[in-house]
Amino acid sequence: MIIVVKRDSKKEQIENLIEWVKDLGLDVHVSVGQNSTVLGLIGDTSKVDVDLVSTLDIVEKVQRVQEPYKNVNRKFHPDDTVIEVAGNKIGGGYFQVIAGPCSVESEKQIIAVAESVKKSGATFLRGGAFKPRTSPYAFQGLGADGIKYLLKAKEETGLPIVTELMSERDIDLFADVDVIQIGARNMQNFNLLKEVGKLNNPILLKRGLANTLQELLMSAEYIMSEGNDRIILCERGIRTFETATRNTLDIACIPVLHGLTHLPVIVDPSHSTGFSRLVPSMSAASVSAGADGLIIEVHNDPIHALCDGAQSLSCEQFEELFAKIKMLVPIADKKFR
Ligand code: PEP
Numbered sequence: 001m002i003i004v005v006k007r008d009s010k011k012e013q014i015e016n017l018i019e020w021v022k023d024l025g026l027d028v029h030v031s032v033g034q035n036s037t038v039l040g041l042i043g044d045t046s047k048v049d050v051d052l053v054s055t056l057d058i059v060e061k062v063q064r065v066q067e068p069y070k071n072v073n074r075k076f077h078p079d080d081t082v083i084e085v086a087g088n089k090i091g092g093g094y095f096q097v098i099a100g101p102c103s104v105e106s107e108k109q110i111i112a113v114a115e116s117v118k119k120s121g122a123t124f125l126r127g128g129a130f131k132p133r134t135s136p137y138a139f140q141g142l143g144a145d146g147i148k149y150l151l152k153a154k155e156e157t158g159l160p161i162v163t164e165l166m167s168e169r170d171i172d173l174f175a176d177v178d179v180i181q182i183g184a185r186n187m188q189n190f191n192l193l194k195e196v197g198k199l200n201n202p203i204l205l206k207r208g209l210a211n212t213l214q215e216l217l218m219s220a221e222y223i224m225s226e227g228n229d230r231i232i233l234c235e236r237g238i239r240t241f242e243t244a245t246r247n248t249l250d251i252a253c254i255p256v257l258h259g260l261t262h263l264p265v266i267v268d269p270s271h272s273t274g275f276s277r278l279v280p281s282m283s284a285a286s287v288s289a290g291a292d293g294l295i296i297e298v299h300n301d302p303i304h305a306l307c308d309g310a311q312s313l314s315c316e317q318f319e320e321l322f323a324k325i326k327m328l329v330p331i332a333d334k335k336f337r
């Protein structure tokens with residue numbers, strides 16, 4: 001249920017209303033926007049007398065919210081959420097590009113890619129230290145050393161880092177990680193979601209391989225219900241009957257999610273397609289569809305990459321793509337920084 005408070009209401013009147021709602025055993029999410037204040041009620045709202053609340057002087061509107069997700073619902077928070085990391089904003093009109101290899105392979109490699117993508121214009125460095133591989137015999141990532149090398153690359157270039165956490169067991173290693181990625185395969189690892197919900201680090205939550213948007217939003221709700229409201233949603237392609245691409249990029253999910261939630265939505269055109277040659281066109285499509293950013297796999301030597309080489313752009317290809325993205329972003333009515 002949401003209660004929209006009239007514009008000219010006094011702070012004290014709003015506080016009294018919040019206290020009254022809390023006394024009913026409900027939690028209140030307060031969103032102070034430019035045009036109105038919205039109180040989102042969380043819990044069993046069946047005991048709230050809608051007619052009674054509607055008669056209060058300061059109340060403009062009372063509305064029941066049918067969706068099972070509350071905190072992440074746009075009805076609870078009409079304005080876009082803007083997430084700021086090291087001076088870079090994502091959401092609410094701000095666009096960012098995250099780039100880097102699928103996996104951190106060595107200190108030298110990650111620093112070289114970081115320097116190159118930064119020069120091209122990327123504002124975040126990605127790189128997996130803990131890798132969720134389909135085969136237990138495939139390269140599993142450098143683990144703690146991978147995080148160490150990412151932090152070194154951050155020190156060298158100033159780029160904030162994005163890397164995947166697979167298990168709550170490793171959470172202490174992620175204290176200095178700027179954005180913690182929860183990968184597609186862990187989107188519904190609810191214990192992990194609850195743990196990252198207790199952290200202050202922003203979370204990049206990737207859509208599961210076969211998950212609906214409602215399920216994605218419920219996973220974001222798990223994180224936010226624990227207190228962490230800095231969540232970036234990521235479309236990375238879903239499993240369909242089509243085999244010509246690694247996954248099917250659900251481009252329509254961008255405007256759909258923007259309608260349902262206030263959280264920023266970015267796109268991963270690399271995992272969405274599986275082929276580097278498709279990454280430029282799908283990046284452009286994502287910008288046009290209103291994405292708030294891109295996360296792109298870039299490797300110094302894609303042919304010899306230990307993971308996801310086929311979908312990785314070379315540093316030169318990324319430079320060329322970034323020049324195009326730079327022109328498209330203002331046309332899509334977005335800006336960098
Ligand atoms: C990745 O970003 O390298 C990754 C494993 O992504 P996803 O979880 O989307 O498959």
Ligand code: MN
Nearest residue numbers: 102297307308
């Ligand atoms: Mn990958």
